[in-house]
Amino acid sequence: MRTKSTKSNRVNVVTLGCSKNVVDSEVLMGQLLANDIEAVHESKTASSDIVIINTCGFIDNAKQESIDTILHFAKEKAAGKIDKLIVTGCLSERYKPDLEKEIPNVDHFFGTRDLPLLLNTLGADYKNELVGERMLTTPRHFAYLKISEGCDRPCSFCAIPLMRGNHVSKPIEKLVAEAKELAAKGTKELLLIAQDSTYYGLDIYKERKLADLMRALAKVEGIEWIRLHYAFPSGFPEDILDVMREEPSICKYLDIPLQHISDAMLKSMRRGTTRKKTYELLHRIREKVPGITIRTTMIAGYPGETEQDHEEMLQFVKEARFDRLGIFTYSHEENTHAYSLVDDVPEEVKEDRVAAVMALQQEISAEINETKVGRIEKVLIDRKEGMYYIGRSEADSPEVDNEVLIEAKDTYLRVGSFVNCKITSAGEFDLFAVPV
Numbered sequence: 001m002r003t004k005s006t007k008s009n010r011v012n013v014v015t016l017g018c019s020k021n022v023v024d025s026e027v028l029m030g031q032l033l034a035n036d037i038e039a040v041h042e043s044k045t046a047s048s049d050i051v052i053i054n055t056c057g058f059i060d061n062a063k064q065e066s067i068d069t070i071l072h073f074a075k076e077k078a079a080g081k082i083d084k085l086i087v088t089g090c091l092s093e094r095y096k097p098d099l100e101k102e103i104p105n106v107d108h109f110f111g112t113r114d115l116p117l118l119l120n121t122l123g124a125d126y127k128n129e130l131v132g133e134r135m136l137t138t139p140r141h142f143a144y145l146k147i148s149e150g151c152d153r154p155c156s157f158c159a160i161p162l163m164r165g166n167h168v169s170k171p172i173e174k175l176v177a178e179a180k181e182l183a184a185k186g187t188k189e190l191l192l193i194a195q196d197s198t199y200y201g202l203d204i205y206k207e208r209k210l211a212d213l214m215r216a217l218a219k220v221e222g223i224e225w226i227r228l229h230y231a232f233p234s235g236f237p238e239d240i241l242d243v244m245r246e247e248p249s250i251c252k253y254l255d256i257p258l259q260h261i262s263d264a265m266l267k268s269m270r271r272g273t274t275r276k277k278t279y280e281l282l283h284r285i286r287e288k289v290p291g292i293t294i295r296t297t298m299i300a301g302y303p304g305e306t307e308q309d310h311e312e313m314l315q316f317v318k319e320a321r322f323d324r325l326g327i328f329t330y331s332h333e334e335n336t337h338a339y340s341l342v343d344d345v346p347e348e349v350k351e352d353r354v355a356a357v358m359a360l361q362q363e364i365s366a367e368i369n370e371t372k373v374g375r376i377e378k379v380l381i382d383r384k385e386g387m388y389y390i391g392r393s394e395a396d397s398p399e400v401d402n403e404v405l406i407e408a409k410d411t412y413l414r415v416g417s418f419v420n421c422k423i424t425s426a427g428e429f430d431l432f433a434v435p436v
Helices: 019-034 060-078 090-102 115-121 160-164 172-184 210-218 239-246 263-269 275-288 307-320 347-370
Strands: 011-015 039-041 050-055 084-089 142-146 189-193 225-228 250-255 293-300 324-329 376-385 388-392 403-407 418-426 430-435
Touching: 011 019, 019 039, 019 050, 019 084, 019 115, 019 142, 019 189, 050 060, 050 090, 060 084, 060 090, 084 090, 084 115, 090 160, 142 172, 172 210, 189 210, 210 225, 210 239, 239 250, 239 275, 263 275, 275 293, 275 307, 293 307, 293 347, 307 347, 324 347, 347 418, 376 403, 376 430, 403 418
Parallel strands: 011 039, 011 050, 050 084, 142 189, 189 225, 225 250, 250 293, 293 324, 403 430
Antiparallel strands: 376 388, 376 418, 388 403, 418 430
């Protein structure tokens, strides 16, 4: 058993959950490094005296993963393998009293807005002057840029406002400064993220300013792709479509979580839109930005969802022909508006509905991919894996979308570079290509 120490040694930060959490961990590690505290991310080999777990508390599976991870490191601490265990993030924000009671071996629990307090426990000071300073956990050629925090939407199923608070936009000049800092370090692609990106600016500028932000970021030298995620459909600022069409560095790509299409479900979910408005919005998006890639997410098994509601969703997916689609089973989250409803769709029915939607989307994805064979695509090389270089086209966001596979035999490509490639064949979710 190791002898415990009180000195500030290596800190291992473990990140769970979404890309917003990734950014939070990167900012945390940037602050640690600025305080001369060594930080590593999800180290599997190097020993660490302190472990900080940045948790997710969004849905049941994510919460369970967070709890399992905390319990794992609590055992490591009990065995003397680490000195100190700290838990932060969404799960800790939402369930701190329960966690303190159930897992007493954790030294400290902090919420999503407690970074200065967390640093203080490590003998570090929060440095306000570190605009854009982060320790990237992604390959340096792409980075997430969080444009706002929190959410003001009233969606019935969502616990994010409970964990992240109200919507707070980051000023344009600060985001541009952060983008310049990232570009100077080799970042070529920015992935704009928020809980709700289309609300951007309403709180600090009193009007939607996402289009202005995108135009400002498009001027940052060295950034070749800017990709927009998490655009809420209600109140969608259509001036961003003009920016997409006019600015070469703005990807013709939109991540717009729609969640459902049945009017009954949309009303109960408090989404602020209807089936008719959703169809009309998708038509306008595609009309204004020809060739745009649209990604969406859906929820299966929301309380009261009937077989007819499910069939409406299937028909919608068939007609809308999304380039990218993900679907999740409904999670009954306490303290949300939907928690007052009866979670009446059996789990196996939820899973069957997810499978049906994904089977349909698999067919659509294969058909769309097949139309790309023979095309020349600009591909960003992410990594080399086995016998292939793995890259992405403008239509693909990292982690969640398709990939472009290029045989590495007799070919040398630099990771982080853009390469023009000819698509030679297509699978259901991947493309195969050769450099040209």
